[in-house]
Amino acid sequence: FFFLMIRRPPRSTQSRSSAASDVYKRQVSTQSTWGYFKGHPVFKQREGVSGCKEFDGEDLDYDARSKHLKGQQKQWLKEQMRENELKRQQEKEEERIYSIQTLELNRMRGMLHDDFQIKKREITTTLKDENLLLVSFLAKKS
Numbered sequence: 001f002f003f004l005m006i007r008r009p010p011r012s013t014q015s016r017s018s019a020a021s022d023v024y025k026r027q028v029s030t031q032s033t034w035g036y037f038k039g040h041p042v043f044k045q046r047e048g049v050s051g052c053k054e055f056d057g058e059d060l061d062y063d064a065r066s067k068h069l070k071g072q073q074k075q076w077l078k079e080q081m082r083e084n085e086l087k088r089q090q091e092k093e094e095e096r097i098y099s100i101q102t103l104e105l106n107r108m109r110g111m112l113h114d115d116f117q118i119k120k121r122e123i124t125t126t127l128k129d130e131n132l133l134l135v136s137f138l139a140k141k142s
Contacts, residue, residue, distance in 0.1 A: 059065075
């Protein structure tokens with residue numbers, strides 16, 4: 001007798017255990033086919049220009065990527081240097097402005113002190129004059 005076996009398609013929502021077992025089955029079949037190495041992600045890229053096979057795990061873009069990364073690092077360093085220079089310039093400008101403000105405040109304080117001394121002298125001389133007048137007035141009265 002001839003038996004025809006029809007495989008039913010997988011259910012759309014598998015339980016976790018069956019999904020995990022499917023992944024495990026695929027891993028076992030991959031290991032048995034390719035040994036312990038993973039298959040190349042794009043099989044057509046396995047052959048290089050010379051017709052030599054590309055080894056699994058070989059990184060053909062390493063030089064270009066390292067050059068790009070070095071260029072990126074260089075650009076970042078330049079940006080950091082520029083930011084540091086701008087920061088130094090800003091600090092220098094702030095110090096200059098602070099010194100100008102300090103000089104102006106000291107000048108104003110000096111002017112106020114001078115005005116105060118002048119007024120104090122005027123008040124003192126006026127008070128002395130009034131006291132002398134009062135003494136002379138009291139002396140005439142007695």
